[in-house]
Amino acid sequence: MKAEIITIGDEILLGQIVDTNSAWMAQALLSLQIQIEQITSISDREEHILEALHNASKRADLIICTGGLGPTKDDVTKFTAAKFFNTSLVRNEAVLDHVRGIFARMNRSMPDINHGQADVLANGEVLFNDWGTAPGIWVSHEEKVFVFLPGVPFEMKSLMTHRVLPKLKEFKSEEKIAIRYILTVGIGESHLATQIADIEDSFPAHLHLAYLPKIGLVRLRVSASGRDLEELEKDVEHYTDLLADRIGDAVVAREDLSFEEVIVRSFVESKATLSTAESCTGGNVAKQITEVAGASEMFIGGIIAYANQVKEALLHVEHATLEAYGAVSEETAIQMAKGAQKQLGTTYAIATTGIAGPGGGTPDKPVGTVWVAIAGRSEVKTKLFQFHQDRVLNIERTTSQALLMLWNLFQKEKGF
Structure with missing residues (x-):
């Protein structure tokens, strides 16, 4: 199953916030053997959202959108999605009761604007948000799955963990991926690449080596994709062993650790x-x-x-x-x-x-x-x-x- 992530919000494009949602979702999806093909950040504009949904639906089987589900006028994701699916928004009374309950527990009156958060896509399945007022929405459309989630990180993570990932476990991906990591410190990227060049050159076509440098360290990622997960695991383990032996004392971990x-x-x-x-x-x-x-x-x-x-x-x-x-x-x-x-x-x-x-x-x-x-x-x-x-x-x-x-x-x- 191929997946894409679309993050919606001018605040991301203006650099006011950093998009940490995509990285978290990518890791969560990888645990289910779902690979992210592309991540797109766009503004809160109808034409940009429509274009992004259209393009993603041509490439991916699963499209996850975050952001733009709030109660204010700049939150246009649901209205634009309704146009994309040629459907309407309908008031969900269970969601409305949930929103009212949140305001009641805070001992605050609920503004009229928040009633709109109970409006969901008529062709979608509501994903209840236990931590906030904006529900997620799951839509199956033309053999594709679209998931719309709030952009607030802790709300997104809760919905992904308790609502989305359990549903995605039902989907079986024929394309598998195996990954190993090596964390090195005290050696520069270019020196490291020179040291292991012959091993990297010997990689079979289905294996890939990525260099992920930061100040003072380089993380290596060995990945393989194909249909036989057991064979892929053997391949990445073999070549990771070769790399680690060659690098020697500069290796401090063979896990995805900081x-x-x-x-x-x-x-x-x-x-x-x-x-x-x-x-x-x-x-x-x-x-x-x-x-x-x-x-x-x-x-x-x-x-x-x-x-x-x-x-x-x-x-x-x-x-x-x-x-x-x-x-x-x-x-x-x-x-x-x-x-x-x-x-x-x-x-x-x-x-x-x-x-x-x-x-x-x-x-x-x-x-x-x-x-x-x-x-x-x-x-x-x-x-x-x-x-x-x-x-x-x-x-x-x-x-x-x-x-x-x-x-x-x-x-x-x-x-x-």
Whole structure:
């Protein structure tokens, strides 16, 4: 079964929000062996919606649309879909009772405009929205399936999980796909590609290797498509083994995991703990770690020591060190890391101090100058980085390098 996703909303095209719905739906559908052929983002305009529905119906068997189901005048998805299917909207009393109930539970009067959310496509099946006022709608039309969902992420996810995916399990897709992942750190994309070029060249036609780079890491995706899932699984496993053996120590995971997830898992398994002392990253290192479920088992806490007085008072950085070397220095970074490690009682500690920009640089320490220190079981590792003028990028690069340094020291000290 081939599928397409259409996201509707001017806010996406204007960059006011990021379309996270499509990525989540693509992963959910892949678990049912349903492959996404195309994702299209369009504005809240009738002509654009009609065109997108028409084009998608020529390519895909399943078309999922998100957005434009709200009560306001700019939400035109249902009205446009009625034109596309040459049908009408009808008032669904069960949906109307549900909407009334939501307002009653909030002890608020229901505006007349919300009555329209109970209007659904006459040729569709209502998908009740337990978390909001806009129901989803399932339409079977000319041997195609169209699903219309609200754009609010938590409402969409609830409807997909409890209403849409169970219905899609009834559909059997003849085309199968098998996928494996390799997560590498500390090696650039071009160097990695050169290292495994001969293996990639030996791939049979039904296998594909994708490079998914981010700052500090590259994720490899090995995929195969065909009709015999068992054979596909054997093929991708064989070639993934070849790649992983060739890449060696740069491989940190053979699952679809983030680097932060790998760190959290490894620390938990080793009963190691982590703390952070952040200046120029402003808590971003701690944020990346604590976004991982289970981080509470290894992350004790962090101190955002932006001002020198905080470095002294909470991390016990010596005043003489700051006077002699400055806040952005190896000496200060070391004392920050040791201070966090001691104050919070952790096995490891990360410290970052630098000039993120755009101001604050000097001839000796220009914008982008960063020191990172990692305090471990037996030693402290430090490194100086000279990044660029972009503040956001400097913070991201510092975070990435800090986590890589942490990982390298953690691997070195295993068994201590």
